[in-house]
Amino acid sequence: xxxxxxxxxxxxxxPAKRVQGQFLDGAVAVGLFFLFVFVFNIVGWDNPITGFVxxxxxxxxxxxxxxxxxxxxxxxxxxxxxxxxxxxxxxxxIIQSFLRNAFSPLLGLIDAVVIFGKNHQRLGDKFANTIVVxx
Numbered sequence: 001x002x003x004x005x006x007x008x009x010x011x012x013x014x015p016a017k018r019v020q021g022q023f024l025d026g027a028v029a030v031g032l033f034f035l036f037v038f039v040f041n042i043v044g045w046d047n048p049i050t051g052f053v054x055x056x057x058x059x060x061x062x063x064x065x066x067x068x069x070x071x072x073x074x075x076x077x078x079x080x081x082x083x084x085x086x087x088x089x090x091x092x093x094i095i096q097s098f099l100r101n102a103f104s105p106l107l108g109l110i111d112a113v114v115i116f117g118k119n120h121q122r123l124g125d126k127f128a129n130t131i132v133v134x135x
Contacts, residue, residue, distance in 0.1 A: 007113035007119070013081045013132040015115045024075030025065055029058035067097035079134070086131045091114035
């Protein structure tokens with residue numbers, strides 16, 4: 001008997017619920033932006049570095065959030081979704097999170113169609129060799 005991970009035995013996340021999780025992650029990123037705007041305005045910090053931070057923190061959350069513990073971004077947590085390696089079943093790594101999310105804004109409409117295919121993988125999932133499962 002093989003001890004290799006068999007992703008086909010996993011309960012794949014439904015595409016419509018994944019869109020809801022993606023929406024929540026977008027809301028978290030926007031919330032982080034406004035939090036930094038608010039805090040920097042209160043303390044009176046307005047310079048190029050704080051401007052960079054206001055943008056960089058939300059973008060970094062969006063790109064690397066799937067590498068949070070258990071492969072769960074804050075938007076996936078309420079649905080019980082986990083991003084895992086398709087070949088090992090282990091939680092998403094930082095590199096995999098980058099590969100699956102860095103180009104999401106550019107692939108939006110294409111991903112909306114591709115996600116209904118076999119294994120419910122977006123193009124980013126295919127690049128990173130990941131799947132989104134319910135545990």
